[in-house]
Amino acid sequence: xxxxxxxxxxxxxxxxxxxxxxxxxxxxxxxxxxEAIKKIGVTYSALEKNGIxxxxxxxxxxxxxxxxxxxxLTINVEIAKLTPARIVFNYQIxxxxxxxxxxTGSTTHAWVGRDLKPINLKxxxxxLFEKMMKLASS
Numbered sequence: 344x345x346x347x348x349x350x351x352x353x354x355x356x357x358x359x360x361x362x363x364x365x366x367x368x369x370x371x372x373x374x375x376x377x378e379a380i381k382k383i384g385v386t387y388s389a390l391e392k393n394g395i396x397x398x399x400x401x402x403x404x405x406x407x408x409x410x411x412x413x414x415x416l417t418i419n420v421e422i423a424k425l426t427p428a429r430i431v432f433n434y435q436i437x438x439x440x441x442x443x444x445x446x447t448g449s450t451t452h453a454w455v456g457r458d459l460k461p462i463n464l465k466x467x468x469x470x471l472f473e474k475m476m477k478l479a480s481s
Contacts, residue, residue, distance in 0.1 A: 348371075350418060365404070368436070371418050372448060372450055376420055378420075379420045383478045390471075395464070396459065400429075402450050402451075405448065416437065417437045419434065430452050434446070
């Protein structure tokens with residue numbers, strides 16, 4: 344399933360040239376990822392309350408065309424890969440009026456406990472794993 348999140352570029356997200364700073368894109372990825380997970384009835388805070396953490400272990404971002412102040416952007420996110428140990432999200436950011444994405448990226452996260460040791464999500468939290476599988480396959 345592709346989940347969409349709308350963002351309007353804020354002035355604070357731009358650099359001296361009026362272009363969105365590269366460090367902002369991962370923040371937008373997180374916003375879109377959080378919204379996608381909410382669609383299956385799960386929140387980050389609920390995961391953490393239950394002792395499940397998903398720290399970032401890899402980030403890729405390709406900058407194709409700049410975004411500027413007050414641009415309206417659509418961030419598409421989907422689960423690219425889900426295993427009992429990891430989850431990979433893919434992102435595409437579109438700017439209103441442009442057909443092709445202006446940015447593409449991916450993030451890889453590990454399933455870990457509060458102690459930051461890896462967990463097998465499928466074995467330890469089968470209901471959550473099933474929900475994530477539905478999100479990945481829909």
